[in-house]
Amino acid sequence: EAGVAQSPRYKIIEKRQSVAFWCNPISGHATLYWYQQILGQGPKLLIQFQNNGVVDDSQLPKDRFSAERLKGVDSTLKIQPAKLEDSAVYLCASRSILALGNEQFFGPGTRLTVL
């Protein structure tokens, strides 16, 4: 089965610019997650979708970050405007609602560098 797809793989922008990341989860996975992973740290959950509804966005900096999952499939994460501290790898993951233990499947990530 195809894995979680993300694009772009790398992005370099200047501070105050905008950027968007795209994620296509594994087919049939209703739950989708966006994580931020700063160098040297573990991933931190930004937002969780169940189909096209938001389940948890408590750690999403809503003044600059936004995410949507139209039609309950693909998702985009946007940062506007970017700050230096947003430099990180942004990981998308998906999970089947049939997964009792919450095993998540991760995409390759988008490495963002803010100059």
Place this chain on the structure above:
Amino acid sequence: SQQGEEDPQALSIQEGENATMNCSYKTSINNLQWYRQNSGRGLVHLILIRSNEREKHSGRLRVTLDTSKKSSSLLITASRAADTASYFCATVQNFAGGTSYGKLTFGQGTILTVHP
């Protein structure tokens, strides 16, 4: 906030040796999972242990869980150079009624280097 704390932060061993990594967490959990991350394959799920289990095996992996101490350990036996990666523990918390919304909270990770 980071729920799990891994120990050690870095571990360097020779091929064939065993590697043990520890994880401590703070709140009641539904289950605990271990993930591996390397540049080639990204973040990959290794093994899951539920709060009512004490030990679990998968190939060369052995995971233990002590809920009274809020700690877990991952043992990799007969390590290989290909095991070189960062290893993360991640917890899924219990909510009221014993249900879980499935949110993973990761630790800082242990960097394992296996020398050929």
